[in-house]
Amino acid sequence: MLKNKYEYIAIGVVAFVIIAICVFLEVCYPYHYYWQEQNALFSDIYTLFGPYYYYKYAGPILQMLSFLVILLILGYVPYIIIRKTGKKVLANVIITAVILSDIYYTYLRSPFNEEYRPYQYGLSHHDFEQTLSVETEYYFGNYRKVIDNAMKADNPNIVMGFYYNLANAQLGLLPDNILKYDPKELGTLWKIGEDTPIAVINMMNDLYYALGDMVYAERAAMMSCVFSPNNKNMKMLKRLAEVNLVSADTLAAMKYLRYLAYTPIYSKWAKEHTPGKMKDGARLSIETKRKYINKQDTLRLGDNCRTILIELLESNPDNELALDYLLCTDLMLKEIGTFKDDYDHYCMQRGNIRLSVLYQQALAIFLAGTEAPKEEWERYISMPDVVQEFRQYNSHRGSEAFKGTYWYYFDKEDNNTKRR
Amino acid sequence: MKHLDRHVILEHTIVAIMLLIVVACGEKPSEVTKVDKEPTIYPDYSGVTVPVNIAPLNFMVREDQSSAIYVVAKGNGVEIVADCTREEAIFDIRDWKKLLSSNAGSDITITVDVKTEGQWKEYKPFSIRISSDSIDSYLTYRLIEPDYEVFSRLQIKERCVEDFSERSICDYKSVGNRCMNCHTYSNQDPNLSFLYVRGQGGGMMLNQNGNIRKLNVKAADMVSGAVYAQFSPNGRWIVFSTNKIIPAFHAAPSKRLEVFDTKSDIYIADIVNNKIISNPILEDSTRLETFPTFSPDGKSIYYCSAERLPMVSNLDSLQYDLCRISFDEATGVVGDYREVIVSSQKNEKNSVCHPRVSPDGKYLLYTVANYGTFPIWHPESDLQMMELGSGETDTLGVVNSAKSDTYHSWSSNSRWFVFASKRDDGMYGKPYFCHVDERGKASKPFLLPQERATFYDKNLKSFNAPELGKGALPFTAEDIAKAFKKTTAESFSL
Numbered sequence: 001m002l003k004n005k006y007e008y009i010a011i012g013v014v015a016f017v018i019i020a021i022c023v024f025l026e027v028c029y030p031y032h033y034y035w036q037e038q039n040a041l042f043s044d045i046y047t048l049f050g051p052y053y054y055y056k057y058a059g060p061i062l063q064m065l066s067f068l069v070i071l072l073i074l075g076y077v078p079y080i081i082i083r084k085t086g087k088k089v090l091a092n093v094i095i096t097a098v099i100l101s102d103i104y105y106t107y108l109r110s111p112f113n114e115e116y117r118p119y120q121y122g123l124s125h126h127d128f129e130q131t132l133s134v135e136t137e138y139y140f141g142n143y144r145k146v147i148d149n150a151m152k153a154d155n156p157n158i159v160m161g162f163y164y165n166l167a168n169a170q171l172g173l174l175p176d177n178i179l180k181y182d183p184k185e186l187g188t189l190w191k192i193g194e195d196t197p198i199a200v201i202n203m204m205n206d207l208y209y210a211l212g213d214m215v216y217a218e219r220a221a222m223m224s225c226v227f228s229p230n231n232k233n234m235k236m237l238k239r240l241a242e243v244n245l246v247s248a249d250t251l252a253a254m255k256y257l258r259y260l261a262y263t264p265i266y267s268k269w270a271k272e273h274t275p276g277k278m279k280d281g282a283r284l285s286i287e288t289k290r291k292y293i294n295k296q297d298t299l300r301l302g303d304n305c306r307t308i309l310i311e312l313l314e315s316n317p318d319n320e321l322a323l324d325y326l327l328c329t330d331l332m333l334k335e336i337g338t339f340k341d342d343y344d345h346y347c348m349q350r351g352n353i354r355l356s357v358l359y360q361q362a363l364a365i366f367l368a369g370t371e372a373p374k375e376e377w378e379r380y381i382s383m384p385d386v387v388q389e390f391r392q393y394n395s396h397r398g399s400e401a402f403k404g405t406y407w408y409y410f411d412k413e414d415n416n417t418k419r420r
Numbered sequence: 421m422k423h424l425d426r427h428v429i430l431e432h433t434i435v436a437i438m439l440l441i442v443v444a445c446g447e448k449p450s451e452v453t454k455v456d457k458e459p460t461i462y463p464d465y466s467g468v469t470v471p472v473n474i475a476p477l478n479f480m481v482r483e484d485q486s487s488a489i490y491v492v493a494k495g496n497g498v499e500i501v502a503d504c505t506r507e508e509a510i511f512d513i514r515d516w517k518k519l520l521s522s523n524a525g526s527d528i529t530i531t532v533d534v535k536t537e538g539q540w541k542e543y544k545p546f547s548i549r550i551s552s553d554s555i556d557s558y559l560t561y562r563l564i565e566p567d568y569e570v571f572s573r574l575q576i577k578e579r580c581v582e583d584f585s586e587r588s589i590c591d592y593k594s595v596g597n598r599c600m601n602c603h604t605y606s607n608q609d610p611n612l613s614f615l616y617v618r619g620q621g622g623g624m625m626l627n628q629n630g631n632i633r634k635l636n637v638k639a640a641d642m643v644s645g646a647v648y649a650q651f652s653p654n655g656r657w658i659v660f661s662t663n664k665i666i667p668a669f670h671a672a673p674s675k676r677l678e679v680f681d682t683k684s685d686i687y688i689a690d691i692v693n694n695k696i697i698s699n700p701i702l703e704d705s706t707r708l709e710t711f712p713t714f715s716p717d718g719k720s721i722y723y724c725s726a727e728r729l730p731m732v733s734n735l736d737s738l739q740y741d742l743c744r745i746s747f748d749e750a751t752g753v754v755g756d757y758r759e760v761i762v763s764s765q766k767n768e769k770n771s772v773c774h775p776r777v778s779p780d781g782k783y784l785l786y787t788v789a790n791y792g793t794f795p796i797w798h799p800e801s802d803l804q805m806m807e808l809g810s811g812e813t814d815t816l817g818v819v820n821s822a823k824s825d826t827y828h829s830w831s832s833n834s835r836w837f838v839f840a841s842k843r844d845d846g847m848y849g850k851p852y853f854c855h856v857d858e859r860g861k862a863s864k865p866f867l868l869p870q871e872r873a874t875f876y877d878k879n880l881k882s883f884n885a886p887e888l889g890k891g892a893l894p895f896t897a898e899d900i901a902k903a904f905k906k907t908t909a910e911s912f913s914l
Contacts, residue, residue: 294671301666
């Protein structure tokens with residue numbers, strides 16, 4: 001039991017410090033804009049019972065605790081007032097204020113609040129948390145977890161599909177796994193502009209950065225900042241530093257590194273990536289990335305990803321991630337002729353054979369469609385099983401027994417890789 | 421919980437605050453080791469020339485592991501000590517004004533001591549030249565993300581350069597998050613100026629002694645509304661370009677964004693009779709005309725002109741000449757002869773942009789770049805200054821940097837100009853000021869000082885289109901909002 005006003009003040013100070021820490025963390029938290037978008041200080045109290053990332057990051061937990069502390073203090077004050085002074089009216093006013101605050105707070109996260117991000121994207125809380133888990137694991141480079149979480153999702157959506165494919169591509173498994181997941185989103189047909197949802201802009205940033213196009217990665221990061229609350233998005237500011245480190249634009253990189261150095265969450269990262277003081281791991285990562293950047297000197301009027309992918313491959317034929325995205329985009333669009341041309345140019349002619357069941361199955365369609373001679377079949381099809389299975393498929397064309405093959409996709413499945 | 425005595429809390433609080441003050445600001449160097457080089461400071465104020473009426477040049481010392489700094493500025497018997505944090509030196513504005521007024525026309529020296537790992541070292545002092553030429557007291561600029569392709573939450577601000585006060589004169593909040601463009605004075609006069617709010621409900625917001633008129637300065641067959649515009653000296657005419665602007669992206673990361681025109685013409689608006697004047701030379705369909713400005717005597721229009729070539733393949737051949745055509749301010753009659761003042765063929769950097777004549781008519785300041793019409797993203801963009809009497813050109817080596825230096829405007833006394841430079845990071849334009857003495861010699865420019873020296877490190881907006889004004893503007897962002905929402909735009913006819 002508290003005895004005098006100094007002790008209440010002391011509790012108030014402790015509560016204030018906790019809140020201050022929470023606000024501080026919120027500002028620096030990689031996903032701070034999710035909270036800021038909701039225009040609310042505290043995180044969602046009932047996501048305590050099923051969030052994915054609370055066990056991993058302290059920020060939201062502290063926010064939630066601080067909310068509880070405030071409720072406790074506010075709830076306790078009326079009791080003291082009644083006990084000490086008997087002023088029931090004042091006590092009731094405070095209790096009413098607490099209840100109204102709680103109702104408003106609950107409203108902010110309710111389906112009635114159209115601005116709450118999960119509902120903006122037509123996602124339930126549960127789906128939103130699962131989507132964030134996929135996005136978050138990609139951010140931390142845990143590609144296997146991205147794939148696992150996407151596979152476990154109850155209602156897969158385009159964000160999960162996109163990161164599932166990007167994580168597979170990072171592991172060199174895109175052609176092996178693209179047909180195993182719906183929706184089959186690659187992002188290569190999306191364009192970004194002033195009407196694009198910020199989540200898509202952020203995804204495109206991740207795609208361009210992974211592919212090696214630093215100009216468009218920077219453009220998407222800038223655009224994401226433009227449309228973020230207060231024009232700041234810490235995750236994208238970090239990306240801007242990375243982009244400029246990869247591009248070897250030290251002055252620009254230092255601009256963002258200095259900015260990040262003022263934040264407690266990113267200051268260590270910023271110091272470890274400062275040119276001249278870079279740690280070995282960071283240097284290796286940047287230098288590896290630098291090998292794959294676009295070295296062409298062309299001018300592009302739009303974000304046509306095919307042009308970007310071709311320029312990246314012309315700049316560095318070893319960019320397998322760009323190659324897989326190019327070939328898989330052709331295949332998802334069912335443009336077999338374009339796929340064959342690209343396969344010839346970037347694989348056959350350069351001796352860079354990408355041996356994958358998906359590509360072999362697609363080549364079989366082209367060869368069959370053009371009634372290619374035996375020598376052509378032998379030249380392109382290195383997996384004897386593919387020829388055998390293709391014969392079987394043709395005798396049961398469209399059979400669900402062949403679901404998961406490119407032939408089945410080609411004949412029966414909708415192309416849900418959309419232009420957005 | 422232990423009972424706490426009120427006086428004990430108060431005492432401890434006072435002691436803690438005093439300790440903080442002593443640690444942060446008052447630690448005087450002892451056992452100092454002299455270092456024979458200047459400190460690395462930001463902004464770089466070493467060797468610059470500043471006007472006698474400038475706000476305190478607060479700066480930060482960029483040195484790893486410094487635990488304290490101590491900064492003294494002195495000259496002509498006046499000495500002031502900056503309030504210092506671990507890295508920032510902040511001068512008291514009253515002390516600073518006293519120091520500058522006592523040193524007008526001479527130099528002050530700044531001594532910086534830095535404490536690292538318990539040891540003090542004193543760097544070689546650096547000097548700052550205090551010019552008795554004052555600069556116009558107000559600066560307007562647009563704050564925008566450096567991307568320029570998209571925008572959100574734009575603001576046009578007015579800043580007093582004699583102190584740190586700043587206010588919005590057009591704010592995204594009150595104009596529906598619309599795009600807004602450069603604020604432009606007539607002869608640096610705050611009582612006649614305009615800015616542009618784009619999109620539905622927008623228009624040219626003309627400030628005449630604080631009254632805001634909304635103008636639709638566009639005729640039916642123009643490719644766009646006014647893009648680059650300037651007043652005539654008598655304030656009756658506004659010369660402006662209409663530009664069909666195409667943004668594009670370079671594949672090479674070092675080049676980033678490119679913006680070019682596929683069509684552009686120049687017109688003159690009569691803001692008394694709401695008429696637009698055209699001229700066949702200024703709307704030549706075989707050429708691109710842009711960046712118009714009047715001479716201070718009103719007898720000429722300077723502008724840039726290039727052959728209209730198929731884009732995008734000929735972009736690096738898009739070279740703008742600097743041209744001049746006569747104008748009669750009394751009648752609004754435009755001449756019939758285009759005189760080339762700076763030929764793109766003769767210039768090492770081949771394309772000229774943004775000509776601006778000094779108010780005394782002596783100098784023509786312009787930007788040169790390798791090609792194109794968007795020097796903001798051309799790192800090679802530099803300023804050049806021509807003495808109009810002799811035709812001699814100064815390449816302004818002391819002014820320019822390895823990054824884009826462009827978009828300049830003059831102070832009313834022709835002794836200063838401000839320009840947007842990306843020298844610090846290649847990304848964010850910042851307002852730098854340059855002194856031009858009576859012989860036309862330019863000095864090392866200095867960055868607009870801020871109340872906190874760390875401001876620019878934490879700032880994520882470009883200072884776009886800086887313009888100097890003699891006094892405070894007589895309108896507010898609310899006045900612009902009112903005109904935007906409640907006024908119908910006055911139309912113009914050809």
